[in-house]
Amino acid sequence: MLDSAISIFTAGRNMARIFEGLGVTLKISMISVLLSVLLGVPSGLLMSSKIRFCRLFFKLYLEFIRIMPILVLLFLFYYSLSSVFSINLPAMAVAILVFTLWGTAEMADLVRGAVTSLPKHQWESSRAIGLTEPQLNIYVIVPQAIRRLLPGVINLTTRMIKTTPFVFFINIPDLVKVAQQIVEVTGMKNLLASVWVYGLIFFIYFAICYPISLFSHYLEKVWQD
Amino acid sequence: MSPNDQVILKITDLKKRFDQTDVLNGISLDVRQGEVTVIIGPSGCGKSTLLRCLNGLEPINSGQIELNGQLLTAPGTDWSTVRQKIGMVFQNYELFPHLNVINNILLGPMKVQKRPRAEALAEAESWLDRVGLKDRALSYPRQLSGGQKQRVAIVRALCMAPEIMLFDEVTASLDPEMVREVLDVMLNLAKGGLTMLIVTHEMAFAKAVADRIIFMDDGLIVEQANPEDFFNHPESERAQRFLNIFQFGRVHRDKN
Numbered sequence: 474m475l476d477s478a479i480s481i482f483t484a485g486r487n488m489a490r491i492f493e494g495l496g497v498t499l500k501i502s503m504i505s506v507l508l509s510v511l512l513g514v515p516s517g518l519l520m521s522s523k524i525r526f527c528r529l530f531f532k533l534y535l536e537f538i539r540i541m542p543i544l545v546l547l548f549l550f551y552y553s554l555s556s557v558f559s560i561n562l563p564a565m566a567v568a569i570l571v572f573t574l575w576g577t578a579e580m581a582d583l584v585r586g587a588v589t590s591l592p593k594h595q596w597e598s599s600r601a602i603g604l605t606e607p608q609l610n611i612y613v614i615v616p617q618a619i620r621r622l623l624p625g626v627i628n629l630t631t632r633m634i635k636t637t638p639f640v641f642f643i644n645i646p647d648l649v650k651v652a653q654q655i656v657e658v659t660g661m662k663n664l665l666a667s668v669w670v671y672g673l674i675f676f677i678y679f680a681i682c683y684p685i686s687l688f689s690h691y692l693e694k695v696w697q698d
Numbered sequence: 699m700s701p702n703d704q705v706i707l708k709i710t711d712l713k714k715r716f717d718q719t720d721v722l723n724g725i726s727l728d729v730r731q732g733e734v735t736v737i738i739g740p741s742g743c744g745k746s747t748l749l750r751c752l753n754g755l756e757p758i759n760s761g762q763i764e765l766n767g768q769l770l771t772a773p774g775t776d777w778s779t780v781r782q783k784i785g786m787v788f789q790n791y792e793l794f795p796h797l798n799v800i801n802n803i804l805l806g807p808m809k810v811q812k813r814p815r816a817e818a819l820a821e822a823e824s825w826l827d828r829v830g831l832k833d834r835a836l837s838y839p840r841q842l843s844g845g846q847k848q849r850v851a852i853v854r855a856l857c858m859a860p861e862i863m864l865f866d867e868v869t870a871s872l873d874p875e876m877v878r879e880v881l882d883v884m885l886n887l888a889k890g891g892l893t894m895l896i897v898t899h900e901m902a903f904a905k906a907v908a909d910r911i912i913f914m915d916d917g918l919i920v921e922q923a924n925p926e927d928f929f930n931h932p933e934s935e936r937a938q939r940f941l942n943i944f945q946f947g948r949v950h951r952d953k954n
């Protein structure tokens with residue numbers, strides 16, 4: 474029985490292709506998470522700002538992104554842009570763009586939640602002992618905001634990793650797509666192919682996401698306040 | 699220690715408005731070195747706002763505040779420096795939840811005053827000992843009771859070596875059995891000669907600790923007197939009415 478597994482994973486470039494697929498998955502999700510955090514922090518601060526226009530703009534943006542299925546966004550940017558405006562973005566760029574649009578909206582909302590959930594007294598108590606505004610942010614506000622933000626960021630990361638398989642609808646061979654192709658080719662002769670290949674995929678996702686979620690639980694425990 | 703004659707805080711015709719509402723309508727008050735001044739008055743009369751104006755947490759509309767002859771209401775006042783000299787403790791004991799007790803206390807002395815850790819630590823520990831919390835130095839705020847948190851908040855303000863301390867209803871959010879431990883700390887500070895401006899609804903405490911009672915209503919000082927005179931023979935009708943709230947007559951029940 475083990476022979477059937479060995480024969481699949483040693484045949485041709487199968488193993489190499491699985492790792493390439495994994496590379497695609499990680500590339501899209503990691504770049505998108507990074508961009509989402511970078512863009513989401515200032516957006517979130519604007520969302521919690523006193524300027525009404527900013528709050529309204531980001532609220533509309535967030536609602537729009539949340540209502541749209543990711544797949545629709547992918548199709549919109551991949552097919553519709555090219556047919557209407559003859560803008561031809563490479564599939565990889567579309568994937569990162571769409572995931573970043575989504576991630577930025579979610580991240581902005583997390584930042585808004587973290588900042589507005591801090592009691593006003595934290596600012597006042599800090600000022601009352603003479604801390605200057607930069608000191609108050611460095612020693613009091615930011616450490617507490619990060620603590621509140623981190624579980625959400627980690628949750629967003631794992632959600633993004635799990636959502637990347639959608640990119641195969643715009644012809645990007647991610648981990649799941651590669652697996653499917655291997656099963657299609659070897660499945661005729663090898664009845665257990667789907668078990669072995671998807672089993673490996675399951676294990677890979679688990680090996681990536683579980684440590685991330687463990688890390689998050691660990692930080693929550695250390696930081697609970 | 700009895701107050702000497704040196705005025706350290708001088709408030710002149712202070713006015714403060716929120717939107718369209720006048721909250722302080724011209725407060726004038728001198729606080730002398732070593733004096734314990736207790737401010738009482740009905741809820742919403744502007745007591746908290748007055749204290750918050752004194753250390754710049756609220757901007758004022760007109761009037762003057764002088765600390766040791768320095769005009770705080772002049773433009774360009776460095777509030778960070780001023781607030782080191784005017785300590786404040788709030789009703790809602792807001793310690794920094796991500797720092798333990800000792801780091802809550804040391805933040806100001808080390809980051810603002812740039813004092814060496816060892817020296818600031820020694821002082822902080824001696825204050826903690828005096829308020830009965832020596833063994834809680836490494837606890838986090840969430841592990842403390844309300845009364846303990848409030849005592850830490852007092853120590854945190856004291857370790858900045860302020861020249862005057864403002865207390866805004868520091869026992870108002872506490873369970874009754876914890877009120878005493880906090881008031882005892884304040885009584886001891888008064889005995890030690892600290893200059894204090896206290897807002898409280900604890901009348902027995904006010905009577906015991908005050909050199910002078912200030913009665914406020916509608917953003918004005920209506921009456922000021924020494925505690926015996928004020929509590930036994932309040933002059934203004936508004937003060938009499940206010941004090942009556944704290945009295946209960948014997949209930950006479952109809953028996954039939």
Ligand SMILES: Nc1ncnc2c1ncn2[C@@H]1O[C@H](COP(=O)(O)OP(=O)(O)O)[C@@H](O)[C@H]1O
Binds near residue numbers: 739741743
């Ligand atoms: N930030 C604020 N914005 C608008 N009104 C305020 C604000 N803070 C206090 N007030 C109003 O000012 C008045 C005095 O409040 P405060 O100084 O807290 O009274 P006290 O401490 O005597 O109970 C109240 O009517 C209150 O509603």
Ligand SMILES: [Mg+2]
Binds near residue numbers: 745746747
């Ligand atoms: Mg008040």
